[in-house]
Amino acid sequence: MQKVTIIDVAKKAGVSPTTVSRVLNDNTEKHMREETKQRVLKVIRELDYTPDKYAQFMKKQKSGVIGVLVPDISNQFFSLMVRGVENVCYKNGYSVIICDTKNSLERENNYIDIVLKERVEGIVLTSSSAHNEQIKKAIKKRIPVILADRRLRNVDLPYVGSDGFKDGYKMTQYLIDLGYKKIGFIKGPSEVATALERFKGYVRAMNKNGLEIGESYIRQGDYTFEGGYWAAKEMLTSCGRLPQAIIAANDLMAIGIIRAFEERGLKIPENIGIAGFDNISISSWISPKLTTVEIPAYSIGQEAASILIKHIRRETKLERNRIVETKLIKGESCIRIK
Amino acid sequence: MQKVTIIDVAKKAGVSPTTVSRVLNDNTEKHMREETKQRVLKVIRELDYTPDKYAQFMKKQKSGVIGVLVPDISNQFFSLMVRGVENVCYKNGYSVIICDTKNSLERENNYIDIVLKERVEGIVLTSSSAHNEQIKKAIKKRIPVILADRRLRNVDLPYVGSDGFKDGYKMTQYLIDLGYKKIGFIKGPSEVATALERFKGYVRAMNKNGLEIGESYIRQGDYTFEGGYWAAKEMLTSCGRLPQAIIAANDLMAIGIIRAFEERGLKIPENIGIAGFDNISISSWISPKLTTVEIPAYSIGQEAASILIKHIRRETKLERNRIVETKLIKGESCIRIK
DNA sequence: TTGTAGGCGTTATCAA
DNA sequence: TTGATAACGCCTACAA
Numbered sequence: 001m002q003k004v005t006i007i008d009v010a011k012k013a014g015v016s017p018t019t020v021s022r023v024l025n026d027n028t029e030k031h032m033r034e035e036t037k038q039r040v041l042k043v044i045r046e047l048d049y050t051p052d053k054y055a056q057f058m059k060k061q062k063s064g065v066i067g068v069l070v071p072d073i074s075n076q077f078f079s080l081m082v083r084g085v086e087n088v089c090y091k092n093g094y095s096v097i098i099c100d101t102k103n104s105l106e107r108e109n110n111y112i113d114i115v116l117k118e119r120v121e122g123i124v125l126t127s128s129s130a131h132n133e134q135i136k137k138a139i140k141k142r143i144p145v146i147l148a149d150r151r152l153r154n155v156d157l158p159y160v161g162s163d164g165f166k167d168g169y170k171m172t173q174y175l176i177d178l179g180y181k182k183i184g185f186i187k188g189p190s191e192v193a194t195a196l197e198r199f200k201g202y203v204r205a206m207n208k209n210g211l212e213i214g215e216s217y218i219r220q221g222d223y224t225f226e227g228g229y230w231a232a233k234e235m236l237t238s239c240g241r242l243p244q245a246i247i248a249a250n251d252l253m254a255i256g257i258i259r260a261f262e263e264r265g266l267k268i269p270e271n272i273g274i275a276g277f278d279n280i281s282i283s284s285w286i287s288p289k290l291t292t293v294e295i296p297a298y299s300i301g302q303e304a305a306s307i308l309i310k311h312i313r314r315e316t317k318l319e320r321n322r323i324v325e326t327k328l329i330k331g332e333s334c335i336r337i338k
Numbered sequence: 339m340q341k342v343t344i345i346d347v348a349k350k351a352g353v354s355p356t357t358v359s360r361v362l363n364d365n366t367e368k369h370m371r372e373e374t375k376q377r378v379l380k381v382i383r384e385l386d387y388t389p390d391k392y393a394q395f396m397k398k399q400k401s402g403v404i405g406v407l408v409p410d411i412s413n414q415f416f417s418l419m420v421r422g423v424e425n426v427c428y429k430n431g432y433s434v435i436i437c438d439t440k441n442s443l444e445r446e447n448n449y450i451d452i453v454l455k456e457r458v459e460g461i462v463l464t465s466s467s468a469h470n471e472q473i474k475k476a477i478k479k480r481i482p483v484i485l486a487d488r489r490l491r492n493v494d495l496p497y498v499g500s501d502g503f504k505d506g507y508k509m510t511q512y513l514i515d516l517g518y519k520k521i522g523f524i525k526g527p528s529e530v531a532t533a534l535e536r537f538k539g540y541v542r543a544m545n546k547n548g549l550e551i552g553e554s555y556i557r558q559g560d561y562t563f564e565g566g567y568w569a570a571k572e573m574l575t576s577c578g579r580l581p582q583a584i585i586a587a588n589d590l591m592a593i594g595i596i597r598a599f600e601e602r603g604l605k606i607p608e609n610i611g612i613a614g615f616d617n618i619s620i621s622s623w624i625s626p627k628l629t630t631v632e633i634p635a636y637s638i639g640q641e642a643a644s645i646l647i648k649h650i651r652r653e654t655k656l657e658r659n660r661i662v663e664t665k666l667i668k669g670e671s672c673i674r675i676k
Numbered sequence: 677t678t679g680t681a682g683g684c685g686t687t688a689t690c691a692a
Numbered sequence: 693t694t695g696a697t698a699a700c701g702c703c704t705a706c707a708a
Contacts, residue, residue: 055685057392058700074417393701
């Protein structure tokens with residue numbers, strides 16, 4: 001089956017390619033006879049003609065594509081965020097290239113080159129790292145970039161996401177209000193801005209309440225289930241007395257921690273309280289339901305796409321930041337004590 | 339910054355565009371002076387020149403893009419499968435468009451049109467339904483299509499995935515060997531081939547072992563956590579005596595079932611055994627660890643992509659089917675009884 | 677070994 | 693209200 005071109009349509013309809021193009025692009029308002037338009041449309045349908053995207057790009061120099069780079073699409077948080085991006089993009093006639101950088105800065109840089117080659121009109125970036133040099137290439141080419149959920153330290157780009165500091169503070173204060181005094185923290189990857197902010201919020205809340213932060217109550221994690229699991233195991237063996245509660249920098253680690261403690265016969269929350277961040281759906285599937293802070297991944301994706309598209313269309317001056325609201329979810333994994 | 343074209347490179351290197359093109363496309367083996375080649379390469383680097391994908395397509399009529407349609411990217415099973423597809427595609431110089439059809443046939447059809455418009459060279463399809471008419475458009479246009487994880491009833495296309503019947507049989511027989519006699523089943527969506535096959539395997543195994551299938555032990559689910567949860571709730575209220583074990587058509591439902599029973603104070607596996615299919619990672623995160631059948635999602639993705647690409651390159655005659663091996667995971671959610 | 681010229685399918689510009 | 697023509701950036705057959 002030979003490809004149907006605009007010329008085939010034009011011939012069959014007895015008009016010029018220009019006319020067909022006009023029908024296609026709705027430049028038809030006042031300057032075309034309704035009869036001609038209908039005739040062309042009929043032929044288009046009969047021949048099942050679709051304009052060639054690539055030829056269109058050649059002329060318009062606009063790909064209608066937006067690149068989305070996320071650290072781990074199998075993490076429900078990001079797949080939800082991506083859905084938000086897609087949602088807004090498709091509504092506005094853009095398609096989306098999703099790039100799963102698998103937490104690797106190298107892959108991330110690689111993907112940046114790829115999407116630039118694809119001539120994307122904009123980029124939504126959630127970096128695996130706190131620094132990214134490659135993205136400057138995009139900026140130099142004047143491709144708009146927006147950061148979602150994680151800030152970057154080496155470039156000043158607009159950001160959509162939560163205020164990690166506030167979230168960390170909020171959660172810690174909640175636990176303190178429940179009566180917890182000895183509270184531990186499993187940190188996220190040190191290069192992830194949001195993870196660091198949450199930790200800082202925890203530290204501030206502890207200080208403000210005059211509570212001590214036991215050195216042995218702090219562990220480094222990596223945002224994965226396994227990371228939380230092993231950090232907890234390690235704490236069980238090396239830490240004289242366990243804290244009364246542990247906050248993990250995200251839900252996945254919190255769930256790993258719960259598993260590690262339960263394997264040792266500890267009861268959650270009776271023996272130790274556990275809390276996380278994100279409110280991915282698994283968090284309410286396990287028992288006890290996790291105490292966590294809901295980060296609205298879907299909205300973040302929507303907001304990011306929406307701001308980006310407005311910028312592409314030059315409808316607005318580049319917005320600097322959009323901090324989304326988060327919500328404390330009072331699960332069953334922490335209780336009022338004493 | 340103006341876009342750099344092949345002409346800019348040619349001018350600066352003092353050669354013709356043709357020569358630059360030759361360097362780019364490696365038609366340089368015996369018919370070009372090394373010195374010229376090096377000079378051109380140097381200028382390419384200096385100008386940071388990248389060939390325009392769209393112009394290239396215009397000539398070659400090959401997009402180098404493969405479309406992947408999955409029902410739900412936030413389901414870990416599919417995000418893993420997609421990773422397998424990506425892995426093989428990128429190794430072979432293809433890029434990938436991922437389309438999340440969100441379990442809607444309408445969206446699926448919509449996406450088929452989109453990827454055809456993108457001029458993809460092949461399609462990996464995991465349909466939300468047992469029938470899809472739209473995909474015939476792709477076949478008519480001679481775009482190769484391969485089905486991953488789920489067969490389609492109305493078209494004869496190559497398939498990569500597990501043998502659902504065998505898996506269902508295997509799991510049921512395992513439970514019977516453990517001593518279970520009254521075994522229930524929560525079905526998956528009726529339009530999903532794999533779900534149906536698993537159920538049929540269960541029925542066959544029960545019959546072969548002379549065990550009765552209680553009408554009230556069978557429920558319809560929809561592959562979601564909530565579906566399993568509500569099916570179990572419903573069983574708790576309407577079913578006189580519970581079965582000794584329940585097999586869910588996938589892990590997500592099995593986890594929902596566990597939650598529903600635990601909320602009623604039932605213990606798993608002491609009071610009732612639960613099993614699923616897929617072995618998504620959550621299944622080993624919860625306690626008790628789930629008894630399930632591991633479906634190698636990543637391999638399925640790899641195989642599907644690999645067969646598809648071979649077909650695109652016409653290296654092989656279209657392979658009909660590739661049935662992957664699965665593995666029974668003996669978790670803690672079922673025990674030896676009596 | 678290198679260059680010239682034509683065309684891939686579409687749309688913008690100008691002319692009719 | 694419609695049409696002819698020239699680009700967009702690249703590749704390839706053919707010419708030199």
